[in-house]
Amino acid sequence: MSVQGILDVREIDQTLVSYIWIYMKWRDPDIHWDPGDFCGIEVVKVPADLLWKPDVIIEEMREKDKAHQSPNVALHSNGYVQDVNYLTVVSTCKMQVFKFPFDVQNCSLSFKSIIYTDEEITFKGIHNDTVLTNWSHEDMGTQYEWLFLNLTVNTTTLTTPYGLNQSRIVYTITMRRRSALYIANFLVPILFFFCLDLASFLISDSGGEKLSFKVTVLLAVTVMQLILNDILPSSSDRIPLIAVFCIGMFGLMMISLLETMLVMYLIDRDSASEENQADTGLNVKKWTHCACVCNVSDEPPSELLSVTKEDKRSQLMEESNSLEKLPEEMSEAVKALSLLLSRKEERKPDYWTRVAKKLDIIFFFVYVTVSALFLVVIFSLWIHAKDK
Numbered sequence: 358m359s360v361q362g363i364l365d366v367r368e369i370d371q372t373l374v375s376y377i378w379i380y381m382k383w384r385d386p387d388i389h390w391d392p393g394d395f396c397g398i399e400v401v402k403v404p405a406d407l408l409w410k411p412d413v414i415i416e417e418m419r420e421k422d423k424a425h426q427s428p429n430v431a432l433h434s435n436g437y438v439q440d441v442n443y444l445t446v447v448s449t450c451k452m453q454v455f456k457f458p459f460d461v462q463n464c465s466l467s468f469k470s471i472i473y474t475d476e477e478i479t480f481k482g483i484h485n486d487t488v489l490t491n492w493s494h495e496d497m498g499t500q501y502e503w504l505f506l507n508l509t510v511n512t513t514t515l516t517t518p519y520g521l522n523q524s525r526i527v528y529t530i531t532m533r534r535r536s537a538l539y540i541a542n543f544l545v546p547i548l549f550f551f552c553l554d555l556a557s558f559l560i561s562d563s564g565g566e567k568l569s570f571k572v573t574v575l576l577a578v579t580v581m582q583l584i585l586n587d588i589l590p591s592s593s594d595r596i597p598l599i600a601v602f603c604i605g606m607f608g609l610m611m612i613s614l615l616e617t618m619l620v621m622y623l624i625d626r627d628s629a630s631e632e633n634q635a636d637t638g639l640n641v642k643k644w645t646h647c648a649c650v651c652n653v654s655d656e657p658p659s660e661l662l663s664v665t666k667e668d669k670r671s672q673l674m675e676e677s678n679s680l681e682k683l684p685e686e687m688s689e690a691v692k693a694l695s696l697l698l699s700r701k702e703e704r705k706p707d708y709w710t711r712v713a714k715k716l717d718i719i720f721f722f723v724y725v726t727v728s729a730l731f732l733v734v735i736f737s738l739w740i741h742a743k744d745k
Contacts, residue, residue, distance in 0.1 A: 510526065568618065
């Protein structure tokens with residue numbers, strides 16, 4: 358067998374669509390002739406239906422081949438029969454996408470008989486791996502997204518569930534994904550979004566533009582995750598590194614968004630305290646004005662005291678004393694309120710704003726450090742990890 362083209366690799370379905378060339382040769386002991394008796398004819402082409410053919414199948418094949426099969430076989434004078442065909446094979450292939458899009462896939466095509474045992478049919482490879490690989494490289498017409506690396510052949514004996522031993526020959530196609538398109542269309546845009554998130558620290562925290570900008574960037578990363586979900590198979594043994602990369606970027610940007618919300622909350626707290634102080638100062642002025650008005654009260658006029666009766670003189674004196682104490686109590690309340698305001702003013706203005714700015718600077722350096730470490734670890738795994 359040699360590979361003529363890799364037409365498609367469907368990761369979500371875990372199938373391989375390949376175009377292969379198959380050459381089979383076997384000996385029929387009942388057919389032979391002397392070329393000298395027949396004008397030197399050594400090879401004749403006869404319809405395949407006239408001769409016995411081995412019932413060979415491909416175990417991984419999932420769809421019937423629609424390519425046109427050759428109706429004839431070549432019959433040699435020494436009894437050997439040659440059958441050559443081109444097949445478009447849709448076969449299953451367990452995809453290992455841990456290192457996607459830098460993954461290397463190994464897909465096998467196993468040829469065996471349906472009912473014959475290894476005592477009746479034994480498969481053998483005519484050429485070694487190097488020859489088959491060179492043939493495939495020379496005849497390769499279509500590769501699309503995948504780059505063909507090599508083709509290996511291995512002969513084994515399979516024990517069937519009903520106790521028979523059958524011969525089997527396995528061809529393994531090794532191919533590597535062309536990752537340039539995924540780098541340009543997926544990885545680089547996410548890194549660009551991350552750079553935009555870093556640049557958003559330069560936006561002022563006083564308005565809502567920074568918050569809305571970060572939310573927009575976070576939603577863009579979410580869209581990239583949805584696109585990735587349509588590519589990768591859900592039955593993968595391990596979480597692909599690219600999924601970890603997307604989740605990590607999403608998590609970092611979400612933490613950055615939460616930090617922005619905290620900073621804006623602290624700044625708004627300063628604004629709210631300034632408004633409260635303004636309202637309290639207005640109330641103090643009102644209370645002071647009331648106190649001043651009350652202080653205007655003087656002793657009752659002598660004419661009024663002379664007109665009153667003598668038995669009520671003591672009652673009027675008591676009322677006069679109570680009126681004199683009322684302004685004093687209001688004055689004490691105003692002094693206490695002024696003292697409370699002075700204590701509040703001991704804290705410097707815009708205190709929470711300065712705290713928010715310091716927190717923003719510290720978080721920026723921590724954010725950059727953690728992000729750099731995360732990216733270094735992810736890309737190191739992409740380069741050195743084994744895709745099992």
